[in-house]
Amino acid sequence: MDDYEADPRISRIVSRKVTFWLREDADVEQQEESFQVYKKYVARKWIFMAICFVVILVVMGLAVTYGTFDIGFLESYEIIWDHLTGNIIDTTKDHIVVNLRMPRIAVGIVAGAGLAVAGAVMQSTLMNPLADSYTTGVSSGASFGATLAMTVGLTAATGSHAIVLNAFLFALIPTAMVIATSKMKNTSPTSMIMAGIAIMYIFNAFTTVLMLWADESTLAEVYQWQVGSLAGKTWDEVPIMAIVVLIGIIMVQLLSRKLNVLATGDETARALGVDASKMRIILLAIVALVSAAVVSFTGLIGFVGMVTPHIVRIFIGADNRYLIPASAFAGAALLVTADLLGRAILSPVVLQVGVVMAFIGGPMFLWLLMRRNSRVWG
Amino acid sequence: MTKIELNHVAFGYKESLPVLKDVTFSMDHPGLYCIIGPNGVGKSTLVKCINKLLEPTEGDILIDGRSVKEMSIKDIAEYVAFVPANSFDCFSMPVIDTILIGRHNKQKWRTTAKDINIVHKAMDMLDLGPLAMHGFNELSAGQHQRVALARGLVQETPVLILDEPTANLDVKHQVYVAEMLRELSTRSGITVIMICHDLNIAARYAHQIIVMAPPGVVDCVGTPDEVITEDVIRRIYGIDCEIVTFEDSPHIILKSTFGADEDELDWDEGAEKSL
Numbered sequence: 145m146d147d148y149e150a151d152p153r154i155s156r157i158v159s160r161k162v163t164f165w166l167r168e169d170a171d172v173e174q175q176e177e178s179f180q181v182y183k184k185y186v187a188r189k190w191i192f193m194a195i196c197f198v199v200i201l202v203v204m205g206l207a208v209t210y211g212t213f214d215i216g217f218l219e220s221y222e223i224i225w226d227h228l229t230g231n232i233i234d235t236t237k238d239h240i241v242v243n244l245r246m247p248r249i250a251v252g253i254v255a256g257a258g259l260a261v262a263g264a265v266m267q268s269t270l271m272n273p274l275a276d277s278y279t280t281g282v283s284s285g286a287s288f289g290a291t292l293a294m295t296v297g298l299t300a301a302t303g304s305h306a307i308v309l310n311a312f313l314f315a316l317i318p319t320a321m322v323i324a325t326s327k328m329k330n331t332s333p334t335s336m337i338m339a340g341i342a343i344m345y346i347f348n349a350f351t352t353v354l355m356l357w358a359d360e361s362t363l364a365e366v367y368q369w370q371v372g373s374l375a376g377k378t379w380d381e382v383p384i385m386a387i388v389v390l391i392g393i394i395m396v397q398l399l400s401r402k403l404n405v406l407a408t409g410d411e412t413a414r415a416l417g418v419d420a421s422k423m424r425i426i427l428l429a430i431v432a433l434v435s436a437a438v439v440s441f442t443g444l445i446g447f448v449g450m451v452t453p454h455i456v457r458i459f460i461g462a463d464n465r466y467l468i469p470a471s472a473f474a475g476a477a478l479l480v481t482a483d484l485l486g487r488a489i490l491s492p493v494v495l496q497v498g499v500v501m502a503f504i505g506g507p508m509f510l511w512l513l514m515r516r517n518s519r520v521w522g
Numbered sequence: 523m524t525k526i527e528l529n530h531v532a533f534g535y536k537e538s539l540p541v542l543k544d545v546t547f548s549m550d551h552p553g554l555y556c557i558i559g560p561n562g563v564g565k566s567t568l569v570k571c572i573n574k575l576l577e578p579t580e581g582d583i584l585i586d587g588r589s590v591k592e593m594s595i596k597d598i599a600e601y602v603a604f605v606p607a608n609s610f611d612c613f614s615m616p617v618i619d620t621i622l623i624g625r626h627n628k629q630k631w632r633t634t635a636k637d638i639n640i641v642h643k644a645m646d647m648l649d650l651g652p653l654a655m656h657g658f659n660e661l662s663a664g665q666h667q668r669v670a671l672a673r674g675l676v677q678e679t680p681v682l683i684l685d686e687p688t689a690n691l692d693v694k695h696q697v698y699v700a701e702m703l704r705e706l707s708t709r710s711g712i713t714v715i716m717i718c719h720d721l722n723i724a725a726r727y728a729h730q731i732i733v734m735a736p737p738g739v740v741d742c743v744g745t746p747d748e749v750i751t752e753d754v755i756r757r758i759y760g761i762d763c764e765i766v767t768f769e770d771s772p773h774i775i776l777k778s779t780f781g782a783d784e785d786e787l788d789w790d791e792g793a794e795k796s797l
Contacts, residue, residue, distance in 0.1 A: 154704065162705045179639070186633075411575055417594075461615055462611075
């Protein structure tokens with residue numbers, strides 16, 4: 145402004161700072177330098193993801209070697225490579241690796257990534273460190289659906305995937321109920337998670353009632369399902385799960401900047417042009433589909449969804465643009481590692497991955513609590 | 523510059539309990555506008571109506587001639603930045619990233635050198651430079667408020683609304699922020715609307731003061747010299763005072779009237795009404 149006269153009320157330092165703020169032609173070199181510093185800071189987050197990726201690759205190699213038929217660590221990569229390039233040398237080994245051992249690992253990777261991303265998004269949208277597919281009711285819905293199929297035989301479809309489909313459909317009911325509660329009254333994120341927990345109890349009660357009439361073998365089956373397992377997976381189960389998880393992750397990644405805005409609180413989000421309640425419903429619906437797709441195939445695997453995002457936040461912070469892909473990598477790494485441990489520790493007895501996750505996840509969660517890291521717990 | 527007009531605005535959270543009644547005034551020059559008034563009189567409600575966080579039950583608000591009713595919250599975010607009274611983060615990020623979120627309305631997918639530059643300038647302006655990499659939740663209440671203010675500044679909107687931006691600041695930063703907002707509004711031609719409980723800060727730095735009184739009405743609008751008078755203060759707050767002039771601005775010296783007449787000690791008319 146040309147007609148600007150020094151205001152006697154304004155001290156020189158304030159005036160100088162405002163001048164600096166209004167200056168368009170700020171020091172280019174300085175600007176470039178601070179941008180480079182910021183880029184380095186971001187690069188560290190990508191390094192974390194790269195490390196997780198390497199862990200997945202190594203664990204995959206180890207997991208393939210594990211079993212009665214002897215296959216070497218490096219040999220396992222060779223066999224996979226040969227299979228991919230269509231240059232199969234030993235058909236027996238190829239069959240064992242590709243058809244018997246790999247599906248389990250593939251399901252583990254997809255399930256770990258899907259559950260961890262679902263947990264990360266649920267925690268950020270509901271602003272609650274305890275949010276995951278359990279506390280939003282998704283898991284208990286799936287559990288009820290699966291139990292219904294196993295005990296009473298009441299299924300939405302027949303065939304080999306009847307249990308999976310049932311679990312999936314019933315997993316969507318709690319989510320719809322949580323969203324409906326939030327729509328009915330202008331509820332806070334906290335009351336949404338409380339609604340989720342209430343619904344979880346209701347569904348668990350129904351599941352228990354169903355189990356009263358189950359015979360022993362069915363009970364064992366239900367029990368197996370409720371702890372979650374990667375055993376006996378085949379390639380034909382992978383595509384549906386992988387597609388839902390991949391599309392879900394891509395969608396929430398595209399919305400991750402809005403998720404950051406949402407995490408600042410509803411008012412600030414609206415003031416920045418993001419309709420908080422609408423965005424919350426969209427994001428929750430996406431990740432509910434993802435976790436429903438996962439748990440209906442694997443059964444209830446706990447802790448991956450809750451613990452992974454917390455661990456990732458320690459390393460790379462809470463920025464959702466990086467938290468989401470990093471949680472996917474870390475969750476996959478964690479789950480395949482847990483599965484390998486479950487097979488190795490009490491060999492030849494195989495411990496289910498859900499149990500191993502609880503053994504790893506529980507203490508890890510306590511450790512996170514003890515750290516009192518304000519960056520994690522708010 | 524952006525012109526804001528309020529025409530007969532009324533608002534109530536419940537129909538039976540109006541919070542705002544027939545509020546009409548306009549802000550047609552850039553500058554620092556302070557809204558003062560007792561607790562519970564509807565100051566926050568009023569500013570939230572301006573940027574559509576709340577929708578008035580009656581009347582209309584025009585931003586540059588466009589009714590907010592017809593604008594989406596995204597459109598409004600282009601015009602108005604809002605700094606709430608309290609801000610928090612459940613999973614906190616470093617200060618630099620927290621401020622960067624304010625660039626949401628301007629930013630495309632990638633963070634650019636320009637975004638980082640503006641965030642750095644805002645941190646410099648609010649003395650936050652050394653805290654750039656500290657987690658938001660490691661900071662004190664006053665530092666939170668400065669971060670929130672910086673997040674408001676980087677939005678680069680022609681209107682900036684602040685709900686008690688100086689409430690948790692020490693005296694030095696209170697004066698600093700008030701001076702900065704006044705200087706910024708005169709030199710860059712933006713409209714800054716600030717809710718303020720410190721009458722002397724308002725009297726010294728505001729270009730215009732909007733005085734609100736129960737039951738949710740605007741009592742008077744004017745320059746500090748016009749509205750900061752012994753009569754107005756007594757009428758609005760029910761407290762006696764003496765106005766002196768210090769460096770061309772009115773300055774209020776409060777007098778205790780408590781105890782002289784017990785019946786006059788009426789803390790909160792607004793709250794009483796809402797019971």
